Amino acid sequence: MSPIPGLNRVGLLGGGVIGGGWAARFLLNGVDVVLFDPDPEAPRKVGEVIDNARRAFAKMTMAPLPKEGELRIVTTPQEAVVGVDFIQESAPERLELKRSILTRASAAADPSVVFASSTSGLLPTQIQQGMDHPERLVVGHPFNPVYLLPLVEICGGEATSDAAKARAVDVYTAIGMRPLVLGKEIDGFVADRLLEALWREALWLLNDGVATAEQIDDAIRFGAGLRWSFMGTFLVYRIAGGEAGMRHFMNQFGPTLQWPWTKLTDVPELTDELLDRIVAQSDEQARDAGFRELEVLRDDCLVAVIQGLRSVGYGAGEVLAGYEKALFARAHVPSDEPDHSMPLLTHETRIPADWVDYNGHTNDSRYAQLSCDAADAFLRRIGMDAEYLRGGHSYFTVESHLSYIAQSGAGDAVYVTSQVLGHDSKRIHLFNRMHRADDDALIATGEHMYLHVDTTTNRTVPAQQHILDRIAAIAGPHAELDRPVQAGRYVGAPRTAE
Amino acid sequence: MSPIPGLNRVGLLGGGVIGGGWAARFLLNGVDVVLFDPDPEAPRKVGEVIDNARRAFAKMTMAPLPKEGELRIVTTPQEAVVGVDFIQESAPERLELKRSILTRASAAADPSVVFASSTSGLLPTQIQQGMDHPERLVVGHPFNPVYLLPLVEICGGEATSDAAKARAVDVYTAIGMRPLVLGKEIDGFVADRLLEALWREALWLLNDGVATAEQIDDAIRFGAGLRWSFMGTFLVYRIAGGEAGMRHFMNQFGPTLQWPWTKLTDVPELTDELLDRIVAQSDEQARDAGFRELEVLRDDCLVAVIQGLRSVGYGAGEVLAGYEKALFARAHVPSDEPDHSMPLLTHETRIPADWVDYNGHTNDSRYAQLSCDAADAFLRRIGMDAEYLRGGHSYFTVESHLSYIAQSGAGDAVYVTSQVLGHDSKRIHLFNRMHRADDDALIATGEHMYLHVDTTTNRTVPAQQHILDRIAAIAGPHAELDRPVQAGRYVGAPRTAE
Numbered sequence: 003m004s005p006i007p008g009l010n011r012v013g014l015l016g017g018g019v020i021g022g023g024w025a026a027r028f029l030l031n032g033v034d035v036v037l038f039d040p041d042p043e044a045p046r047k048v049g050e051v052i053d054n055a056r057r058a059f060a061k062m063t064m065a066p067l068p069k070e071g072e073l074r075i076v077t078t079p080q081e082a083v084v085g086v087d088f089i090q091e092s093a094p095e096r097l098e099l100k101r102s103i104l105t106r107a108s109a110a111a112d113p114s115v116v117f118a119s120s121t122s123g124l125l126p127t128q129i130q131q132g133m134d135h136p137e138r139l140v141v142g143h144p145f146n147p148v149y150l151l152p153l154v155e156i157c158g159g160e161a162t163s164d165a166a167k168a169r170a171v172d173v174y175t176a177i178g179m180r181p182l183v184l185g186k187e188i189d190g191f192v193a194d195r196l197l198e199a200l201w202r203e204a205l206w207l208l209n210d211g212v213a214t215a216e217q218i219d220d221a222i223r224f225g226a227g228l229r230w231s232f233m234g235t236f237l238v239y240r241i242a243g244g245e246a247g248m249r250h251f252m253n254q255f256g257p258t259l260q261w262p263w264t265k266l267t268d269v270p271e272l273t274d275e276l277l278d279r280i281v282a283q284s285d286e287q288a289r290d291a292g293f294r295e296l297e298v299l300r301d302d303c304l305v306a307v308i309q310g311l312r313s314v315g316y317g318a319g320e321v322l323a324g325y326e327k328a329l330f331a332r333a334h335v336p337s338d339e340p341d342h343s344m345p346l347l348t349h350e351t352r353i354p355a356d357w358v359d360y361n362g363h364t365n366d367s368r369y370a371q372l373s374c375d376a377a378d379a380f381l382r383r384i385g386m387d388a389e390y391l392r393g394g395h396s397y398f399t400v401e402s403h404l405s406y407i408a409q410s411g412a413g414d415a416v417y418v419t420s421q422v423l424g425h426d427s428k429r430i431h432l433f434n435r436m437h438r439a440d441d442d443a444l445i446a447t448g449e450h451m452y453l454h455v456d457t458t459t460n461r462t463v464p465a466q467q468h469i470l471d472r473i474a475a476i477a478g479p480h481a482e483l484d485r486p487v488q489a490g491r492y493v494g495a496p497r498t499a500e
Numbered sequence: 501m502s503p504i505p506g507l508n509r510v511g512l513l514g515g516g517v518i519g520g521g522w523a524a525r526f527l528l529n530g531v532d533v534v535l536f537d538p539d540p541e542a543p544r545k546v547g548e549v550i551d552n553a554r555r556a557f558a559k560m561t562m563a564p565l566p567k568e569g570e571l572r573i574v575t576t577p578q579e580a581v582v583g584v585d586f587i588q589e590s591a592p593e594r595l596e597l598k599r600s601i602l603t604r605a606s607a608a609a610d611p612s613v614v615f616a617s618s619t620s621g622l623l624p625t626q627i628q629q630g631m632d633h634p635e636r637l638v639v640g641h642p643f644n645p646v647y648l649l650p651l652v653e654i655c656g657g658e659a660t661s662d663a664a665k666a667r668a669v670d671v672y673t674a675i676g677m678r679p680l681v682l683g684k685e686i687d688g689f690v691a692d693r694l695l696e697a698l699w700r701e702a703l704w705l706l707n708d709g710v711a712t713a714e715q716i717d718d719a720i721r722f723g724a725g726l727r728w729s730f731m732g733t734f735l736v737y738r739i740a741g742g743e744a745g746m747r748h749f750m751n752q753f754g755p756t757l758q759w760p761w762t763k764l765t766d767v768p769e770l771t772d773e774l775l776d777r778i779v780a781q782s783d784e785q786a787r788d789a790g791f792r793e794l795e796v797l798r799d800d801c802l803v804a805v806i807q808g809l810r811s812v813g814y815g816a817g818e819v820l821a822g823y824e825k826a827l828f829a830r831a832h833v834p835s836d837e838p839d840h841s842m843p844l845l846t847h848e849t850r851i852p853a854d855w856v857d858y859n860g861h862t863n864d865s866r867y868a869q870l871s872c873d874a875a876d877a878f879l880r881r882i883g884m885d886a887e888y889l890r891g892g893h894s895y896f897t898v899e900s901h902l903s904y905i906a907q908s909g910a911g912d913a914v915y916v917t918s919q920v921l922g923h924d925s926k927r928i929h930l931f932n933r934m935h936r937a938d939d940d941a942l943i944a945t946g947e948h949m950y951l952h953v954d955t956t957t958n959r960t961v962p963a964q965q966h967i968l969d970r971i972a973a974i975a976g977p978h979a980e981l982d983r984p985v986q987a988g989r990y991v992g993a994p995r996t997a998e
Contacts, residue, residue: 019742058799060852062806065824066877145723146740147795150802152819153723178823180722180816182715192711193719196698201733203697208781209774213690215781217680219732221691224678225643225651227728231805232815234717234725235699242644244517276707283706283713297645301556302812304648307729308560310808314800317730318678321650325676326561355811359876360828360889361955366897370868391858399864402902403991412811413559424992431992449991457859492990493901493947494922494929 005032005068006176013086013111014038015079015103020120021092022048023148025073026055030149031177032068037075038082038107045075055149062150062356079103080110088173090142092120100124101132108134116169118142118156123190126159137163140170143191144179152180155191223317232303240284241296248284252277306355313354342479345419345435346383349376355412363409364445370404373434373448376418380432381452384472395466397430397452405488408438408445415439422477423489427464428454430473433486447488503530503566504674511584511609512536513577513601518618519590520546521646523571524553528647529675530566535573536580536605543573553647560648577601578608586671588640590618598622599630606632614667616640616654621688624657635661638668641689642677650678653689721815730801738782739794746782750775829886840977843917843933846881847874851912861907868902871932871946874916878930879950882970893964895928895950903986906936906943913937920975921987925962926952928971931984945986 012028014021017039025035025048037048052073059067076082083089089111093100104117111117117139119129130136140162143155154174158167171181184191190198207213213221229238236248243251252272288296311319340346349372359365381397390396410416417437424431434448454465464470510526512519515537523533523546535546550571557565574580581587587609591598598617606615615637617627628634638660641653652672656665669679682689688696705711711719727736734746741749750770786794809817838844847870857863879895888894908914915935922929932946952963962968 019740054795054799057796057852058803060849061800061854062803063820063824063827065827066880067827147799147802150799150806151723151726152816153719155719176826178819178826180718180819182718182722184711184715186710188710191719192705192716193723195705196701196716196719197724197733199697199701200694201737203694204733205778207690207693208778212684212686213682214784215732215734215778216785217682218690218694219734219785220678220680221651221653221694222728222732223730224680225649225691226695227725227730227732228649230720230725231729232721232725232809232812232817234713234720235695235702236713236717239699242517280703280706280713286712287714287717297552298555299812299814301552301645301648302559303809303814304645305556305560306808306812306817307805308648308808310804310806311730311801314730314797314804316797316801318650319730319804321676321678322561328674329561329564329566354807356807358811360886361894361896365872366900367865367869367872370900370902371865374863374865388858396859398859399904401904401989401991402864402868402900404868404900404902406897406899451991490990490992491899492988492993493899493949494988495990 009033009087009173009176011036011071011086013082013084013089013107014092015082015089015107016092016094016120017041017044017048017075018092018094019051019146020144020148021090022051023055023144023146024090024092024120026052026149027177027179029071029073030055030059030067032071033177034071035073036082036086037073038077038079038103039075040077048073048075051147051149054147058147058150079107083107083111083115086111086115088169089115089117090120091117095121095124097124097128100129104129104139105132105134108136108138114138116140116166116173118170118173120144122194125187125189126157126162127187128159130159130161136161138166140166141191142170142174142181143193145193152178153193154179154181155184155193156181157184157187157191159187224321228304228307228318229300231307233300236280236284237287237296238300240288241293241300244293247293248281249277252280309352310355342476343482345421345433345480345483346380346476347417348379348383348420348434349418350439351375351416353410353412353414353416358412363411364414366404366406369406369436369446369448370402372416372418372436372446373402373404373450374399376420376434376436376448377432377450377452380420384476385466385469390466390469391457394456394458395463396455396457397465398455400451400453402451403449403488403491403493405447405491406445407447408443410438410445416445421483421486422473422480423449423485425473425477427470428462430454433489435486447486449486449489449491507531507585507671507674509534509569509584511580511582511587511605512590513580513587513605514590514592514618515539515542515546515573516590516592517549517644518642518646519588520549521553521642521644522588522590522618524550524647525675525677527569527571528553528557528565530569531675532569533571534580534584535571536575536577536601537573538575546571546573549645549647552645556645556648577605581605581609581613584609584613586667587613587615588618589615593619593622595622595626598627602627602637603630603632606634606636612636614638614664614671616668616671618642620692623685623687624655624660625685626657628657628659634659636664638664639689640668640672640679641691643691650676651691652677652679653682653691654679655682655685655689657685722819726802726805726816727798729805731798734778734782735785735794736798738786739791739798742791745791746779747775750778825886828880828889840974841980843919843931843978843981844878844881844974845915846877846918846932847916848937849873849914851908851910851914856910861909862912864902864904867904867934867944867946868900870914870916870934870944871900871902871948872897874918874932874934874946875930875948875950878918882974883964883967888964888967889955892954892956893961894953894955895963896953898949898951900949901947901986901989901991903945903989904943905945906941908936908943914943919981919984920971920978921947921983923971923975925968926960928952931987933984945984947984947987947989 011034014037130139141157145151357368421433430452436446509532512535628637639655643649855866919931928950934944
């Protein structure tokens with residue numbers, strides 16, 4: 003039984019890249035899927051899409067996903083639509099093929115069940131012809147990968163009922179999507195017309211030898227594409243208009259549209275009436291947000307997107323990473339050993355957005371991660387490098403204790419210091435303090451015991467002498483430091499004065 | 501003295517939105533700026549851009565930024581170019597005005613200093629006419645906001661030297677940008693031609709009443725715009741082509757370009773020669789990355805971008821936040837009470853590949869995450885749902901102890917059970933056992949203390965009665981269970997028999 007009321011099982015007609023993406027999105031939302039695809043390879047192909055989706059969802063959210071739905075693959079359209087609560091057609095983009103499948107399927111389905119077509123450009127009025135109860139056919143046009151991109155364009159044909167559109171909105175919203183209901187039925191709907199316009203210009207640029215495929219892509223992903231991930235052109239240009247807003251922008255830059263900048267320069271005449279409409283719609287879109295407010299929002303989004311991409315090491319994130327490397331290289335690096343008369347600074351980072359949980363601050367398990375990253379830095383410092391690991395030795399953690407003292411949130415700069423509490427030839431007892439960088443507040447502590455192991459036998463063995471020497475050099479001065487009040491605590495121990 | 505060799509001071513001609521953005525980027529990189537702008541409001545306007553940039557940079561990077569450069573605003577072009585190492589012109593987009601400023605400035609500047617123009621569409625061959633040493637004029641076209649977007653298009657005119665282009669590349673790279681050197685000089689260069697094509701189509705859609713400004717923007721930012729923040733159209737379409745790649749995609753979707761999808765449908769003829777070039781350039785762009793590899797990269801970037809936007813609560817991030825809220829609300833308590841004469845099964849999952857560390861098995865901090873996820877499921881079970889959280893109450897973790905007992909690896913199915921060790925009106929003492937599903941081996945344990953808090957004051961308060969009743973119903977039978985040997989351990993405690 004699906005956790006979404008009224009959506010226990012869906013029927014999918016077609017299991018290609020789009021149909022497979024739909025299958026993944028429904029299954030991960032706990033909805034059972036019956037999928038029709040005549041391709042004998044369909045089970046493998048759909049399975050691969052689902053594997054990708056499972057992996058991406060696990061990364062994307064910590065929210066409690068329901069138990070996965072069950073997938074059944076069938077060989078006729080009729081089998082896919084009996085006893086289901088919603089039907090999504092994603093057959094190849096040929097009108098006659100879609101009509102043939104939908105005619106057969108709609109005759110077999112319960113008359114109240116809504117059919118949505120994934121078509122990226124065919125008109126619903128044409129698609130619904132010949133269907134049993136054509137009023138229940140809507141276009142629900144998704145974007146690849148369907149399991150990650152929220153957009154789905156909803157468009158009705160002449161015969162489509164409002165109820166069918168409302169049902170599609172409800173279904174897509176329940177599985178985490180963002181429906182965009184269009185008022186007019188046109189070829190290509192809205193999104194693909196915009197995409198095609200850019201694609202056509204891209205092909206001209208390549209055709210005319212102005213730029214290569216890679217240069218054209220770079221011109222998008224390092225520039226305007228970063229903005230388009232959260233704001234469309236109208237809002238971006240409104241901000242560019244500054245204090246004077248949209249009318250100023252149109253007056254200043256409208257005329258450049260007439261310049262010979264593209265292969266095709268036919269533009270709507272910028273009449274007063276059209277200008278008024280653009281300005282009014284832009285005002286409506288901005289709600290009451292002023293130009294400065296939008297500017298800060300734009301910058302916050304850009305920072306978040308670029309930082310997100312840095313974690314993947316791609317696109318603008320790769321540029322940022324390279325830039326930061328240069329900044330570090332240019333900064334003054336102390337060449338000598340750090341001062342061991344205080345805990346070692348072992349880790350500095352910022353709290354990533356996905357570390358924040360439903361309480362609005364960093365999830366407790368992420369302090370374990372921070373402390374672990376700091377401990378890894380400590381182990382590297384005492385000589386546990388890649389070569390040492392290849393030699394069949396490593397330190398394994400045997401136990402940890404964490405105290406959560408104050409809070410931190412997304413974007414907060416934090417740093418971690420490490421103090422050696424004890425050591426012998428096989429063990430290191432380490433204590434880490436996690437601080438907010440802004441005010442140096444102690445936000446959490448981590449206490450860990452490490453055992454040195456032979457990784458070929460998984461048995462405890464003494465560490466090599468050069469490792470032990472480095473530990474001793476740090477542990478000696480650290481023994482003079484105060485013992486942290488959190489050290490040696492067990493869970494539920496009475497609280498001592500701090 | 502700037503930390504960038506050979507770039508101590510730059511001269512900026514024009515201090516509008518673009519010129520101010522350049523000033524901010526150079527200053528934050530430790531480069532002194534002399535800025536010419538005749539507008540008496542220039543100091544205020546430039547100051548506001550610099551404030552925005554300072555704020556954004558502080559959020560964007562923790563790398564050590566150099567001491568900020570010094571800004572001096574002057575009233576003639578000549579003053580701005582004496583004794584500087586690089587000059588960036590960002591005057592209004594009128595050819596005669598730019599020429600007039602550049603003619604005066606180039607006569608005063610050292611002949612070896614490179615001039616770059618921020619023009620978004622004028623040709624460098626025209627701009628450089630009349631300049632002293634015109635060979636040193638290049639276009640360096642940035643994008644708003646200049647201090648955040650990495651892209652800068654570099655384009656030479658007929659007189660431009662290769663040395664001038666190389667110098668511009670070096671300067672922009674040093675301040676964290678991504679130069680795109682164009683081989684051909686055309687109106688609008690590459691990026692703006694692509695932007696204008698999309699903008700023109702957007703204006704048609706609005707003009708024809710197909711969609712509003714907000715709908716058009718939504719059609720971008722919830723769909724293709726998310727992809728464009730890291731991959732351009734060519735690479736995205738290559739992935740869409742699947743195993744068969746770019747040629748397959750072009751064969752399948754090339755013809756749709758001829759469909760009446762946009763107001764302007766003139767497209768280059770897809771000759772064999774053009775197809776071959778597209779495919780060859782796409783291969784070149786993909787390097788040796790296969791389709792599956794690119795698909796995973798695309799998904800990782802999308803996840804990172806959407807998560808980044810969630811931290812801002814905007815666009816696709818707002819959609820994700822709303823979806824997660826619904827997931828929490830739906831994660832309801834099972835109606836039939838499980839058997840409380842044994843620990844509760846609270847969490848089941850598989851170890852994701854990225855949880856495995858250099859030791860080849862699950863990183864210790866991930867057991868904290870597993871245990872935390874199980875505890876969250878326990879808290880939902882006793883009634884801490886979305887409504888309870890909205891009501892201003894939650895449980896916060898105060899301390900945790902983890903014991904690592906056996907190993908697990910990527911893909912291993914694991915499950916977690918939870919046992920209540922103690923509770924009162926404000927506290928829950930929970931013990932979690934993590935098991936490999938294959939052989940039921942105990943791989944780790946987690947012991948946690950939770951405090952019930954009023955989230956508006958962050959003070960400890962008793963939980964509501966229905967929560968306490970549910971805890972009691974579980975804790976009663978759990979009190980009869982054996983106390984786990986790992987419970988009450990402190991780090992380094994002598995090991996008891998197990």
